[in-house]
Structures are given as C-alpha cells and as structure tokens.
Amino acid sequence: MKKPIGLVMLPGCRCRCGHEWFPREKEKPRVCPKCKSANWDRPKKFEKK
Numbered sequence: 001m002k003k004p005i006g007l008v009m010l011p012g013c014r015c016r017c018g019h020e021w022f023p024r025e026k027e028k029p030r031v032c033p034k035c036k037s038a039n040w041d042r043p044k045k046f047e048k049k
C-alpha cells in the first residue's frame with residue numbers, strides 16, 4: 001500500500017503541558033517525554049500539592 005506524499009495528517013500527540021511530539025510506536029505513549037506525565041492526554045481535574 002502506497003502512502004501519499006505531501007501534506008499528511010500525522011498522528012501527533014499533545015500533552016497537557018503543551019509539549020507536542022510524534023510517537024513512532026503504533027500504541028499510544030504511556031508518558032509524555034517531556035514532563036513524564038502518565039495522564040498527558042487527559043485534562044487536569046485538579047492539581048495535587
């Protein structure tokens with residue numbers, strides 16, 4: 001199967017910390033590579049201090 005060239009929709013990830021990256025793995029990354037948050041794809045409910 002040939003993939004189109006040019007503009008493509010890359011399956012990028014955006015963490016709630018604002019960091020964006022393109023994971024090479026097919027599976028969703030467990031943690032954000034920047035802030036190491038395990039719930040990077042979920043909005044913060046509250047901040048624990």
Ligand SMILES: [Zn+2]
Nearest residue numbers: 015017032035
């Ligand atoms: Zn992050």
